[in-house]
Amino acid sequence: MRLGIYVAIPVMLVLAVLQTAVLPRFPILGLVPQLSFLVALSWGLLRGLEEGLVWGFIAGLTLDLFSIGPLGATAVAYMAAILVVSGLVRALPENRFFIPVLMAVVGSAVYLFVYLLFVRLLGFASSVETAVTLAPLIVLNAGFMLPVYWLIYWLDRLIHPRRVEL
Amino acid sequence: MNLNDAPQRIRWLTVAILVGLAVIISILDATGNLDAAFGVLRDPLTAVLRITSGGADTVAGALSGPRDLEAARAEIAVLQAQVDDLERENEELREIQGEYQLLLDLFNRARQTPEYTRQTASVIGRDTSPAIDSIIIDKGSDDGVRVGMPVESARGLVGRVFRTTGRSAQVALITDNASAIPARLGNSRATGLLRGGELGGSLLMDWIDLKYQVEVGEVALTSGLGGEFPQGIVIGRVIEVNRSEAELSQQALVQPATDFDSLEVVFVITDFQPLDVDIFSNPPGN
Numbered sequence: 364m365r366l367g368i369y370v371a372i373p374v375m376l377v378l379a380v381l382q383t384a385v386l387p388r389f390p391i392l393g394l395v396p397q398l399s400f401l402v403a404l405s406w407g408l409l410r411g412l413e414e415g416l417v418w419g420f421i422a423g424l425t426l427d428l429f430s431i432g433p434l435g436a437t438a439v440a441y442m443a444a445i446l447v448v449s450g451l452v453r454a455l456p457e458n459r460f461f462i463p464v465l466m467a468v469v470g471s472a473v474y475l476f477v478y479l480l481f482v483r484l485l486g487f488a489s490s491v492e493t494a495v496t497l498a499p500l501i502v503l504n505a506g507f508m509l510p511v512y513w514l515i516y517w518l519d520r521l522i523h524p525r526r527v528e529l
Numbered sequence: 530m531n532l533n534d535a536p537q538r539i540r541w542l543t544v545a546i547l548v549g550l551a552v553i554i555s556i557l558d559a560t561g562n563l564d565a566a567f568g569v570l571r572d573p574l575t576a577v578l579r580i581t582s583g584g585a586d587t588v589a590g591a592l593s594g595p596r597d598l599e600a601a602r603a604e605i606a607v608l609q610a611q612v613d614d615l616e617r618e619n620e621e622l623r624e625i626q627g628e629y630q631l632l633l634d635l636f637n638r639a640r641q642t643p644e645y646t647r648q649t650a651s652v653i654g655r656d657t658s659p660a661i662d663s664i665i666i667d668k669g670s671d672d673g674v675r676v677g678m679p680v681e682s683a684r685g686l687v688g689r690v691f692r693t694t695g696r697s698a699q700v701a702l703i704t705d706n707a708s709a710i711p712a713r714l715g716n717s718r719a720t721g722l723l724r725g726g727e728l729g730g731s732l733l734m735d736w737i738d739l740k741y742q743v744e745v746g747e748v749a750l751t752s753g754l755g756g757e758f759p760q761g762i763v764i765g766r767v768i769e770v771n772r773s774e775a776e777l778s779q780q781a782l783v784q785p786a787t788d789f790d791s792l793e794v795v796f797v798i799t800d801f802q803p804l805d806v807d808i809f810s811n812p813p814g815n
Contacts, residue, residue, distance in 0.1 A: 380574070383654035383665065384581040388589045390790070393730075394659060413543050420547045424554070426657040428571055429578075429665060431691045431699045434558035437658060438551040446544065479660060485559045488706035488726065489660060496728060497659050 367406070367414050370522060371421045375399055379425040392499045396507040397471075399426055400441055404448060404470050405508075405515035408463060412449040419445045433485045440478035444470040459516070460509065467508035471501040568694045575653070575697035579667055582653040586793075634683030645759065647796040648672055653697070662705035662725065663688070666795060669696045677757070679798045685763040685786030686710070686751060687795050698797075702789060703764065704730050711754035712764055714781070717741045720752050723764060723783060730789060732765060734781040741779075743770045749783045756804020 378399040386395040399422040407415015423438025430437070448470045455462055475497055479489040557563050604612045650672075654665035668674050670693045680687040680700045688702040703710060706726035712734060713720050719741035721734040737743060747767045753760030769782035 376574075379657060380577055380581050382657045384578045385585040387655040388585050393790075397659070399657075413540055416544060416547050420551060423551065427558075428567065428574060429654055430656045430658045430661060431663040431701055432656070432658045432661050433555045434563060434567065435551040435553075435555035439548060439555065442544070442547055442551065475660075478658070481555070482660065485555060487661075490706065490726065492728070493660055493706055493726060496726075500659055 367410065367522070368417055368421075370518075371406075371418045374402065375418070375421045375425045378402060378422070379429060382426060383429040391503055394497070394500050394503055396503050397474075397500070398507070398511065399423075400444070400470070400474060401467060401504060401508055401511040402515060403441055404445060404466065405463065405512040406519070407445045407449055408452060408466060408512070409516060409519050412446070415445040415449060416442050432482055432487060436478060436481050436485065439481055440474045443477040444474040447473045459512075463508050463512040464505050467505045468501055471504040475500065564692070571694045572696055575665070575667070575669075575694065578653045578665065578697075579651075582651075637683070642759070642761070645798045646800040648674060648799050650674075650698075650795050650797055652792050652795060656699075660706070662702040662708075662789070663691060664700050664702065664789075664792065664795075666698050666700060666797070667696070668797060669693045669698050671695045673799050674698045674797050675799075677803045679758050679762070679801055680795050681762055681798065682787045682792060682795050684788075685765060686758070687787055687789075687792070689757065690797065700795070703732065703785065704789060710758060710764065711752045712749045712783075713752040714741075714743060714767065715748035715750060717743050717747060719743055720754070721778075721781070723749065727782065730785065731768065732783040732785060734767075734783050735778070737779045737781060739772070739774070739777070739779055743767060743772070743779065743781050745770060747781075749781075759798065759801050 382395065382397070382399060386398070389395075400419075403415060403418040403422040406418045419441035420438045423441040424435065426437045427434045448466045451469060452462065452466060455465075475494060479494055483489045554563065558567075601616055604616070608615075648668055650666035650668040652664050653667050656663040664687075666674075666680075674690055674693055676690050676693060678690045680690060686703055688700045688705070688708070690698050691701040692699045701708065702725070703723070704725040704727075708723075708725035710723045711720065712723040714734075714737075719737045721737040723732045723734045725732055727733050732749075734749060745767050749764045749767065751758040751760060751762045751764060763786050765783040765785040765787075767781045768784045770779065771781070772779040
């Protein structure tokens with residue numbers, strides 16, 4: 364777990380810089396995929412709830428450094444999404460193609476709902492129209508989930524090689 | 530004590546600690562208690578942003594011009610070295626023309642309203658939250674940029690400085706959900722409140738009195754009411770009017786003059802003093 368945290372901090376800082384300075388130059392449908400979220404979600408699917416939550420927490424905090432929204436709001440929303448997804452994935456059959464995409468859809472929807480609700484509670488403006496405008500983000504995140512998931516799968520194998528008994 | 534429950538307890542303890550921590554940070558930040566602490570963190574990150582943003586510009590420029598590249602290749606095949614030289618010279622001239630255009634825009638803006646001093650700043654990042662419209666610029670409190678200062682582009686109003694660090698500032702855009710700007714229409718002189726958060730990045734001008742005949746194509750300008758923005762800055766143009774006699778007021782959809790997707794340089798109006806309206810919220814004698 365500790366090694367995962369040490370990896371999470373630099374990874375999430377790099378992704379936050381990409382998210383604010385590079386990805387907005389190449390928008391798709393006027394939106395940019397949330398790579399930090401997809402990475403944290405993939406890590407949670409592969410390494411379990413606790414590590415997923417820690418990665419979601421770090422991802423949210425680093426992203427909020429570059430936002431005028433309340434610091435920690437993204438962390439709360441990411442953790443809520445990972446919590447829901449982790450509970451849901453236990454009830455589903457194991458599949459490395461369909462399940463990550465489905466979880467990206469569910470996770471993104473939960474993230475948007477919790478984030479908009481949380482910022483509203485803290486006095487920021489958000490409305491049903493905002494949620495409708497951001498709905499394509501769910502599809503966008505789902506589209507990017509598989510390559511991110513497999514990259515994280517490879518990274519996980521690199522950090523935690525499986526023991527083989529001969 | 531059942532030891533089998535221990536991992537489950539630890540798991541929920543982790544959830545509780547992390548969620549609690551995030552909520553406490555959010556509340557502290559919303560009340561402005563974390564500005565100094567995170568300003569120290571944001572400054573070095575801004576330096577990284579500046580470098581990354583420059584690289585991204587180069588890549589975006591290269592990707593956006595494949596047709597020019599193909600045309601240039603065809604010409605090179607015919608005219609070879611001579612055309613190559615001319616192309617290079619042409620590119621240099623375009624660069625100069627771009628800089629000239631920028632300086633001309635800046636000069637024109639300054640000439641239109643000579644009473645204001647402007648600080649030019651480059652856009653180095655955008656808000657990481659999809660629900661919030663803001664940009665990060667490369668000028669901060671060290672350059673005289675302060676919270677509340679109006680920000681404009683060569684074409685019109687951009688927004689207001691929301692937060693500053695030593696070398697950067699975050700600007701809340703007029704298209705953001707929370708944005709509400711008192712505005713006036715150029716021809717009809719109707720006043721209303723321009724709100725962000727509409728589909729397609731347009732703005733909704735609300736509370737326009739029914740006595741005014743609002744026309745499509747009218748220019749919307751800041752009215753100066755409320756004292757947060759100087760009077761007469763162009764915001765955009767009316768593209769649709771929603772008038773119903775059953776309502777108490779009418780609405781107009783306004784397309785912002787600034788193209789926020791391709792925004793690279795902005796001007797911060799540094800010597801405009803926003804009106805302090807807090808005195809009206811406190812009863813006399815307090």
